[in-house]
Amino acid sequence: MNHSGERYLAFPAWCRAHYGRRLYRVSLDAGMTCPNRDGTLGTRGCIFCDAGGSGDFAIAYHGQPIGEQDLIGHVPADIRGNAIAYFQAYTNTYAPVPVLRRLYECALQDDFFAGISIATRPDCLPQPVLDLLQELKTAWPQKFIWVELGLQSVKEESARWMRRGYELPVYSQAVQALHAREIPVIVHVIFGLPGESREDMLADIRFLNRDPVSGIKIQLLQILDHTDLAELWRQGSIPVLTQEEYVDIVSEALGWLRSDIAVHRLTGDGPAELLLAPLWSRNKHAVLNAIRHALKEKNIRQGCYLKGETHEQSS
Numbered sequence: 001m002n003h004s005g006e007r008y009l010a011f012p013a014w015c016r017a018h019y020g021r022r023l024y025r026v027s028l029d030a031g032m033t034c035p036n037r038d039g040t041l042g043t044r045g046c047i048f049c050d051a052g053g054s055g056d057f058a059i060a061y062h063g064q065p066i067g068e069q070d071l072i073g074h075v076p077a078d079i080r081g082n083a084i085a086y087f088q089a090y091t092n093t094y095a096p097v098p099v100l101r102r103l104y105e106c107a108l109q110d111d112f113f114a115g116i117s118i119a120t121r122p123d124c125l126p127q128p129v130l131d132l133l134q135e136l137k138t139a140w141p142q143k144f145i146w147v148e149l150g151l152q153s154v155k156e157e158s159a160r161w162m163r164r165g166y167e168l169p170v171y172s173q174a175v176q177a178l179h180a181r182e183i184p185v186i187v188h189v190i191f192g193l194p195g196e197s198r199e200d201m202l203a204d205i206r207f208l209n210r211d212p213v214s215g216i217k218i219q220l221l222q223i224l225d226h227t228d229l230a231e232l233w234r235q236g237s238i239p240v241l242t243q244e245e246y247v248d249i250v251s252e253a254l255g256w257l258r259s260d261i262a263v264h265r266l267t268g269d270g271p272a273e274l275l276l277a278p279l280w281s282r283n284k285h286a287v288l289n290a291i292r293h294a295l296k297e298k299n300i301r302q303g304c305y306l307k308g309e310t311h312e313q314s315s
């Protein structure tokens, strides 16, 4: 493991260790929908999800070649060959297999991209989609395919409150099915959900340590305008974390996180123009600096609390 002097395995260091260079996500909106939006499971989506399906920065993508001119203001210039086609908006395995095949193949054959990362729900990975991912992985050995799963929380009350729409075992089955096909899994969790204690949030980390996941995004619960969560927040029924609380919990969580799991994100990432609360989260650099400072002050390194525990392992 290469921590490059960091107290946690940040995504750029993990990229350098695995690919010899830094990689950059390019967020794509491939025109998907979601079973939580189209009426299959619900119509209003997860409680925190805005109409953009969590892909507000995403570039509309229908398989066209991507070039630097498309990315002005999105990512650093000149990333040809070092970009990740990040299928972000909505549920990116929720379409007929021929549609998915065309989109994924277009991205894989575009020399702009080093690989693809597919954000989806664990209950949207049926056998034909898993077979497609395995087939593409075999056909494109020089590229990578990752899958990002929105777990958000292991607490069933939280899952019901946010209208996640699937039970916890569905997540575990999806992780195992992807791992069996050697497809790396990145898990998204949210800290600061109403009714969740510090122990509840640390329980998320302990839970995902047991599964073969390769990366994590820890996101702060942000209140975005035009969501059902925003309405509850306006009624005064949704508390939000202070920066001090968030930094304290995240630094502890990193101490409990298996040391081989790459940390892809440690802050909220909602669009500034939609963010209602907490407003301190607008300044991502300040939040990351405060987390680094807390790790140093408390002498925490990723996984340091796991020493001697059986689920501390190297991938």
Ligand code: SF4
Pocket: 034, 035, 036, 037, 044, 045, 046, 049, 050, 053, 054, 089, 090, 091, 121, 150
């Ligand atoms: S699963 Fe994702 S896209 Fe669907 S409603 Fe929830 S957050 Fe939005």
